[in-house]
Amino acid sequence: MSRERIITGxxxxxxxLVRRRIILIALVIIPLAFLTGIELTASQRMIPFRLASLxxxxxxxxxxxxxxxxxxxxxNTGFLxxxxxxxxxxxxxxxxxxxxxxxxxxxxxxxxxxxxxxxVIVTIAIYIGLLVNAFVPIKHLPLFIFGxxxxxxxxxxxxxxxxxxxxxxxxxxxxxxLLANIDVGWLQNPTYYAEAHNNIIIRYxxxxxxxxxxxxxxxxxxxxxxxxxxxLLIGSGFLILSMVIFYNKxxxxx
Amino acid sequence: xxxxxxxxxxxxGRNKVLKNVSFEMNHSSLYGIAxxxxxxxxxxxxxxxxxxxxxHGSISMNGRLGYCPQKTLLFSHLTIDEHFNxxxxxxxxxxxxxxxxxxxxxxxxxxxxxxxxxIARLSGGTLQKISLAIALLHRPDLxxxxxxxxxxxxxxxLRFWDYTNQLKGEGCAILIVTHLITEKERFDRIYNLIQGExx
Numbered sequence: 001m002s003r004e005r006i007i008t009g010x011x012x013x014x015x016x017l018v019r020r021r022i023i024l025i026a027l028v029i030i031p032l033a034f035l036t037g038i039e040l041t042a043s044q045r046m047i048p049f050r051l052a053s054l055x056x057x058x059x060x061x062x063x064x065x066x067x068x069x070x071x072x073x074x075x076n077t078g079f080l081x082x083x084x085x086x087x088x089x090x091x092x093x094x095x096x097x098x099x100x101x102x103x104x105x106x107x108x109x110x111x112x113x114x115x116x117x118x119x120v121i122v123t124i125a126i127y128i129g130l131l132v133n134a135f136v137p138i139k140h141l142p143l144f145i146f147g148x149x150x151x152x153x154x155x156x157x158x159x160x161x162x163x164x165x166x167x168x169x170x171x172x173x174x175x176x177x178l179l180a181n182i183d184v185g186w187l188q189n190p191t192y193y194a195e196a197h198n199n200i201i202i203r204y205x206x207x208x209x210x211x212x213x214x215x216x217x218x219x220x221x222x223x224x225x226x227x228x229x230x231x232l233l234i235g236s237g238f239l240i241l242s243m244v245i246f247y248n249k250x251x252x253x254x
Numbered sequence: 255x256x257x258x259x260x261x262x263x264x265x266x267g268r269n270k271v272l273k274n275v276s277f278e279m280n281h282s283s284l285y286g287i288a289x290x291x292x293x294x295x296x297x298x299x300x301x302x303x304x305x306x307x308x309x310h311g312s313i314s315m316n317g318r319l320g321y322c323p324q325k326t327l328l329f330s331h332l333t334i335d336e337h338f339n340x341x342x343x344x345x346x347x348x349x350x351x352x353x354x355x356x357x358x359x360x361x362x363x364x365x366x367x368x369x370x371x372x373i374a375r376l377s378g379g380t381l382q383k384i385s386l387a388i389a390l391l392h393r394p395d396l397x398x399x400x401x402x403x404x405x406x407x408x409x410x411x412l413r414f415w416d417y418t419n420q421l422k423g424e425g426c427a428i429l430i431v432t433h434l435i436t437e438k439e440r441f442d443r444i445y446n447l448i449q450g451e452x453x
Contacts, residue, residue, distance in 0.1 A: 020331060
């Protein structure tokens with residue numbers, strides 16, 4: 001594996017990301033617009049709720065506005081990172097193939113893409129974490145940002161998997177947004193599932209552990225170690241799957 | 255021998271695109287493969303460069319490969335210089351060598367003034383020149399060009415032949431695939447791909 005090729009790949013991928021206007025708009029404007037919308041519309045009514053990964057006796061009581069801000073921060077991170085990851089792996093796949101014909105190894109491109117994605121995830125998580133903290137006080141800000149990084153990791157790797165499997169852009173976007181919308185954008189909302197008749201299925205969706213990590217860190221003093229560990233495990237599963245598919249698709253057939 | 259293609263066959267479903275295609279190329283040779291649209295020319299090239307797998311047969315290659323695909327495959331948000339840097343990393347070209355090679359190619363094909371422009375802002379003809387220059391960047395031993403002069407103006411067309419003749423003189427084997435071969439005397443050998451067979 002050539003370090004020079006990986007660094008060159010990383011720098012070029014980051015340059016391309018920064019130069020695409022839609023990416024900058026998505027990363028900077030969308031979270032700000034969403035959170036401002038919630039700040040302006042959500043009420044201060046106190047809502048009691050339970051977190052599925054904590055003891056059943058543990059009840060948390062926060063205002064509707066606080067819950068909505070934290071939940072939308074998690075949902076936003078998941079949406080944005082999965083969209084970005086899908087783009088990263090799908091958009092220039094034919095040119096990447098040409099690089100491989102010219103001498104790049106598929107795994108060198110994989111590592112460059114992965115490092116770019118990790119940098120983007122951490123940037124988005126820090127930006128959204130600080131943004132939410134400006135609207136509402138977060139109990140453990142560094143851990144909350146770590147929770148957002150975890151949702152970014154899980155959904156980023158999901159985006160990579162879809163991008164490696166599906167060639168069509170619209171089909172890829174549909175599959176990414178379908179799961180992100182149902183899972184991180186709806187079912188993982190604690191005020192929704194706290195009163196759901198059957199919340200077992202929620203625990204088997206990819207956003208369960210990372211969203212639990214972020215929400216626990218935002219509102220309680222409980223540990224996020226368990227939820228964090230399982231988030232990394234799920235994210236790594238998607239990551240391995242996406243890398244195997246990408247490698248097989250891109251390698252030279254000689 | 256630089257390239258040996260033996261009994262290559264490829265079918266897409268029931269459509270047999272290539273049937274036992276075989277040929278060899280030596281140093282300092284210029285071969286052309288002509289054929290109608292959809293005759294399987296690009297399929298054959300994609301198999302030779304390793305993009306696709308053949309159903310049958312084998313390919314052996316000696317030396318560095320330069321490949322210019324029919325579609326100008328470039329990153330729309332990178333500049334020309336950045337493309338050269340990226341592809342130089344792929345070829346393993348040292349930075350000191352790279353600057354002299356890029357200068358030479360940019361001057362020869364007359365696109366130096368655009369070196370800091372992003373690809374998305376350039377014309378089709380210029381993109382074709384850049385795509386060709388990328389294939390030439392590492393002084394290949396085998397150069398495979400798929401419809402290379404589509405979109406070239408007359409001056410660039412002549413410069414293209416100047417450069418390929420010079421490369422041929424230095425020992426490079428050049429394979430040009432096109433739907434229309436106009437100057438047959440330039441080639442050492444011309445094959446026609448008809449119904450999946452080289453004639």
